[in-house]
Amino acid sequence: MPVRELTPTDALAYRLLTSSAFGGSVDPADPAASAPLSPGQTAIGIDSAALPGGAGGVLAAAARIRHDEISLGGGRVRCGGIAGLAVHPAHRGEGLFAELLAAVLARCDEESLPVSMLYPSNPEIYRRHGYQVVARVETLEVPLVDLQRLRSVPGRRTVPVTAASMPRVRALYEEVTAGDNAMLRRQGPLFPDGLPGQGWEAVLLVGADGQDRGYASWTRRRGEGPGLEVHEVLGRDREDLRALLRVIGSWSTVTESVRLRVRTEDPVLDVLPGGGSRPAGGTVPLVMMRVVDTAALLTARPAPTGLSGALRLEVTDDTVPAGTCRAEGLFDVHVADGRVRAVTVPRSGTTSAQSSAGPSAAHSPEATAGTVLLDVHAASLLLVGGRSLADARRLGLRADADAPAEALLDALLAGPRPSVLDAF
Structure with a gap:
């Protein structure tokens, strides 16, 4: 089964395939549906027309390989992040998944990506091809009454993050996470400059000497449940984390709890006061990697x-x-x-x-x-x-x-x- 690199003319067929597999809708008449895929990645696929009973203009299977970098104990290494791997319902059970994933790994090797990473929807099928669970992304629901107990931290102040100060946030992230393992470096075309997106807000923590000490980022949510989605709380030390959690606690006038995303062995877990935090409902995303x-x-x-x-x-x-x-x-x-x-x-x-x-x-x-x-x-x-x-x-x-x-x-x-x- 021939696997080929997708071109900009395949963008609509790819979006139709992935919307069918993962949900959502695509309007072929919308010009955005045919727009080229984001830079910084390679897309490969198998044409339906190349298979018995296949149809022209349809992809039987396809995947994207993100060109990422991850931290590696003080170093860094290029990583092939696998996204949007899907097989058309008409062609499932024909061995296309294994064929495509082998081609993905071969392409990672060809493009000098020594490790591959993905978030599996079905871990077992990826395990059969050498992937191994190495981490999970956890989200806690934290009652704000707990955070209100935190005392103020002297010598720290917070300032709003704007487009002008976003480079300071990126530099701080790079420094604080450099010694971690597997953290994305968040650089290159997949992480464009500027603020991340609509609704995203953050504060930057600054020390008395003017040094950037940490940041917290969130998105305000409406409706039932926690009213704040906290994406990250990163700081240089425990006092920085306490100061940032105290900022999160100030939202108690409009919501009773927040959802806090944490990394494996996150230092913030050792600073959270009280005993009211609990895992947020829903599936815990797993992270699988492969040499x-x-x-x-x-x-x-x-x-x-x-x-x-x-x-x-x-x-x-x-x-x-x-x-x-x-x-x-x-x-x-x-x-x-x-x-x-x-x-x-x-x-x-x-x-x-x-x-x-x-x-x-x-x-x-x-x-x-x-x-x-x-x-x-x-x-x-x-x-x-x-x-x-x-x-x-x-x-x-x-x-x-x-x-x-x-x-x-x-x-x-x-x-x-x-x-x-x-x-x-």
Whole structure:
């Protein structure tokens, strides 16, 4: 089944396909329905006409690959964000999903996107193709009576965020989240300059010395339920977070509670007063990621200061056809002077069958800590950081290692658990 890159003339067909799959309506007579897709992404698809009984001008399946960047323990790496992957009802059950997703991964590899990320509507079908849940986006309902208990924080003041001051918000986000794992960098054509959108508001927290300390952003909601949707509360320290939560608490005159979006292990969770916060109703969005190029993903991560050593890593991947991407393989990993170097090792003399007996059965180069064996799900969980090989084993994933090699890899990948917040 031929997969091709979509062109601007395919925009209407793509929007009709995705509106059918995910809901919504598209008026073909509306010029906006035929407008080119947003820049900063690649769209690929399969024509219905190329299949038995297909129709011209219809896409049987299609997807978009967002060209994003994510943080990686103080570094950053390009990421292929998968969006709008859909198969036409007339062509479901014909293997198009697997064909298209393999093409997506191959295209990510071709475009130097070492890791892929998506929000799954059905996690299991993506798990079959090597994706692994690494994070979830949680929203809490917070009663404002709790936030009213917060004392004022001296030496802090808030100012409205305007188009002129929005670059300061972006710079602060970049700085505060730089050491996280998997946070989008929010740069490039997918994140245009200016205020995010209609209804979005924010305040910037400024210290007595004039330094920007944090920000909180929200959208006012009408109707039943919480009257405020709080998108982010980011600060440099606990006092900054308290000051910003106190601003949120000032909305108590018009609403009893707010919905607060939080990241994994969000520092704001340790500052919320009272015990009234609870998970907001609705589905908890999961975040899945998948290694596309193991060596490139490892190399993008800075090594912790003082950490040095070497190990051999083997990653197996039977979820996509061989050669689809560069997740699978043998890699010599060297850590020194704050850098990681990962070199692909030819398989001559060492095969997966030989190494499947265990770490010590695989040949390791001299002067290394030993060997680590991961399946693609374990690699996808671990290489974005914040998890240990023991975590992978608890999930039933293949993560075998010689003890010294396990200690070295765990130390290299240590840090906060992955978090993803996709917009300001």
